[in-house]
Amino acid sequence: MAEKQRVVVVGAGFAGLQAVHGLKGANVEITLIDRRNHHLFQPLLYQVATTVLATSEIAWPIRHLFRDRKEVTTLLDEVVGIDRDSKQVMLRNSASVPYDKLILATGARHAYFGKDEWETFAPGLKTLEDATTIRRRVLLAFEQAELETDPQKQAALLTFTIIGAGPTGVEMAGIIAELAHSTLPREFRRIDTKKAVVLLVEAGPRVLPAFSEKLSDYARSALLKLGVTVRTGVPVTACDEDGIKIGEEAIACRTVIWAAGVQASPASKWLGVQGDRAGRVIVTKDLRVEGDPSIFVIGDTASVKWGEDNLVPGVAPAAKQQGDFAARAIRADLDGKPFNETFKYRHQGNLATVGKKVAVIEFGNFRLKGLLAWWIWGLAHIYFLIGTRSRLAVVWSWLWIYLSGLQSARLITQKETLRTPEQ
Template sequence: MKKRHRVVIVGAGFGGLSVVKGLKGALVDVTVIDQRNHHLFQPLLYQVATASLAPSEIAWPIRSMLRNRRDITTVLATVIGVDMAGQAVLLADGDRVPYDTLVLATGARHGYFGHDEWEAFAPGLKTIEDATAIRGHILAAFEEAEREQDPARQQALLTFAIVGAGPTGVELAGTIADLAHDTLPCDFRAIDTRRTRVLLVEAGPTVLNGYPAKLSTYAEHALGKLGVEISLGAPVTQIEEGAITFGEHRVEARTIIWAAGVRASSAAEWLGVAADRNGRMIVEPDLSVPGHRAVFALGDTVAISAPDGSAVPGIAPAAKQEGAYVAKAIRRRLAGYAGQTPFRYRHQGSLAQIGKRKAIADFGWIKLRGAPAWWLWGLAHIYFLVSVRARLGVVLNWLWIYTRNQRAARLITRPAREAALD
């Protein structure tokens, strides 16, 4: 009996699961390896960090998602390398997982532009653990400010700085402003949470760089109406315990959140292949690794250009398209076809929320802003959630926030003394 082709997929994010979906019915045995037991809907991760949604509403167990696929084995483990000669994935516990075809969809982590020491004071947002920790920082800051007698220290507790004005930074800033100005004022007695300062610090000249100028300008004005203070052209030069320095300003802020950059996983180092300055692997036009035809890489792990020469963005739709392409490439190889046309990214549009009632949407042929874009943003995100239960839960939470200004997920899940950024 002929041995079935073994496909190993490292990473159960959007890209990895797109490969899994594309291989359904193929004569292959698939092993999915991830260091966490859940798939995460990252576009809504900031809503967990700002107490709008619970973790269970945007994350689902991988085993449960794949339970009807008898061709799939799920492994909860940390990958530390790849034995290219022996065609095996190396795990932290010493085990080896052999492969005939390997797909690396290992994502990215926070990138601090050579200042990794800043991470201790300015956490980023990539995992559920990050989101719940940041939620604890934010909520504990208000609790400590309620008891603080010194005006300067109290203001530092009520100052929140977000570094980076991309979609994540803009969405965080707007939602924290909503939380402080609409949700919390009636809950505290000694402080007026409407005195909260929300700073959005961006080294570039605009917010939401890459969006059309009119939408970027609209987003800037909308954030200003929410009370967000925006500093453009102000690169961060120092982040320390309880303070941030940007441009010519030093501001005391007990909560600082990093949304300015990412760095790819260590996949390029595992293989010993070329990578760009952000650690993203340089791959062939068919997403295979140069010199290693049996290995594919996709998503935030790689650097690849769109048909117009621009870089393919590190967003969920791009990873899903790449995953579908890789699955098709594997099927073609197994069927004996020699080659495949290069991967071509098709941009399906960009969306960003600004507070709880406004957003912007850019689909090229149509551009929306304000409430219509917000409704479209909500419908799009609900549609891509995995389960009906998750969709219902998110809709109910959003309606409650929209109509009552209340957020049900305001839980500090660690002791307050550990949750503050001090």
């Protein structure tokens, strides 16, 4: 029997996990490396940030997922570089790992377009830590407002700004508005949470720019009905502890959430290749690094063409398709067969929800909006969740919220003192 090939997969997101699943039964030894010990269902991360779901309902230990795969070794560590000459992945806390095939699926982080200092005041949403930080700040803002006697400071505490009106921004704005206007009013005595201002800011001309203009307009109308203030066409020009500026207009707010842009991992620097504007590695038609057939780059880390003018979007279905493609290419290499396929992204449509009863769906010329779209959106997400227990937990949480209007995951679990203007 031929010696087993050493396959190293960096990143346990959708792309990395799909690649590992696709190599099941192949003559390989797999090392899966991630900085965290869990796989995260990112499409529902905003629901953790906005008190709808608990962290355990959208994340699963990586070791548990592959407990029956003896050929898979999981390492909790961080990649700091890649030696392509010796085929070694350099790690921060342990010895380097050799590879015959390398799959980089390291995802992306939020990008602040050259304003990295804004991150302190406007956290983005990519990890469980991000989600719990945002949830804590949202809940503490209401608690601090209950204690505040100065009307102006109280108003600033009750102003919540979301920067970026893609699906994440729209979804978060809708749920925070429902939290303030429907869930919390009976629970506070000194403040009227219905007076909270939820502000959604988009530099472009409309919300949900990836959707058709008709569905974009519908989503905006649905947000307005929920009490969200929508500002489009003017960018945020400043962000600090006191609030933001939209153009030259200063707005006092104590909770700002960033949902405006993403930046790829440092994979291009590790490889010594040129990245695109977002830092993504420009790959060949079969998702490999130019001139190095032993390295695949997939998911949000890769810049992959879709048609003439577009790139494959950074969504879960695209990542899973690329992971499966890379696994098939490696299998062909193992069998000594030529692999002449070109990766072709199969678009599965755009989905976004606005609050707990409204969604928009677009697949080619098929468009749907309203309550039925919301149910379809929910079923689609439940289908992709890992494990029966997680599906049942999420269904129960959503059903409880739908029937009662109450969001149950409203625990402040980490200590944080809100900044005041004097501090």
